[in-house]
Structure formats: structure tokens, C-alpha cells
Amino acid sequence: MNKLVFFLGPGGAGKTTLAKAVAARRPAAVFDMDILLRPAATAIMTMHGLDPDDRDSDEYKRLCRDLGYRITMDAALDNIGLSSDIYVVGPFTKEAADPEGSAASWRASGAHWRKSRSR
Numbered sequence: 721m722n723k724l725v726f727f728l729g730p731g732g733a734g735k736t737t738l739a740k741a742v743a744a745r746r747p748a749a750v751f752d753m754d755i756l757l758r759p760a761a762t763a764i765m766t767m768h769g770l771d772p773d774d775r776d777s778d779e780y781k782r783l784c785r786d787l788g789y790r791i792t793m794d795a796a797l798d799n800i801g802l803s804s805d806i807y808v809v810g811p812f813t814k815e816a817a818d819p820e821g822s823a824a825s826w827r828a829s830g831a832h833w834r835k836s837r838s839r
Contacts, residue, residue, distance in 0.1 A: 753810035
């Protein structure tokens with residue numbers, strides 16, 4: 721059975737670098753929210769006359785955040801049945817703040833969630 725693994729953290733923390741390094745050692749598909757969202761976010765921000773590279777702005781978060789997570793999770797969950805692990809990369813700030821609520825939502829979508837504890 722393959723695993724759904726999340727790489728969470730703020731921008732520049734090394735999430736993508738770590739996910740790709742781990743994926744190089746074992747079969748895994750990497751779904752990076754920044755890569756998946758970029759074309760849509762650029763179009764949306766440009767249509768609103770905003771800077772598409774300003775990912776920290778309130779406007780970006782309001783217009784693009786939920787879409788980015790939806791695109792990323794849909795792509796990841798669509799590949800759950802394959803023979804490789806699925807690595808999802810993104811900040812997931814709201815989800816990390818409420819892991820039980822997120823787990824229930826993702827379980828309903830077919831994802832498996834296991835809460836890990838820091839030591």
C-alpha cells in the first residue's frame with residue numbers, strides 16, 4: 721500500500737528539496753503546490769491587476785490559496801492507487817493548525833492520515 725506524505729513548512733524552508741531528495745531514494749510522485757498552482761495564480765492575479773509573484777499578499781491568499789490546495793490535493797488523491805508513494809509539498813498553514821479537521825476532510829476524500837508527534 722502506498723503512502724500519502726506531506727512536507728509542510730514556510731516558504732524557503734526546503735520542503736521541495738527534501739521531498740525530491742527522498743523521492744530519489746524510493747518510488748514517489750511529488751506534487752508541489754507552487755508548481756501546480758503557478759499558471760492559474762498568474763492568470764488570476766494578472767486579471768485583477770495584481771503582482772502574480774507576491775504570494776505573501778492578502779490578495780494572493782484570498783484569490784489563490786484555496787484553489788492551490790484543491791488542485792494539489794485533487795492531483796495527489798487521484799494518484800493514490802498507483803504503486804508509488806505520493807509526496808505533497810505546501811505550507812498547509814490552516815491544515816497544520818487544525819490537523820484533526822483536515823484529517824476528517826481528507827479521509828472523506830479517500831486519503832489516509834496519521835498524526836505524527838514530535839519528540
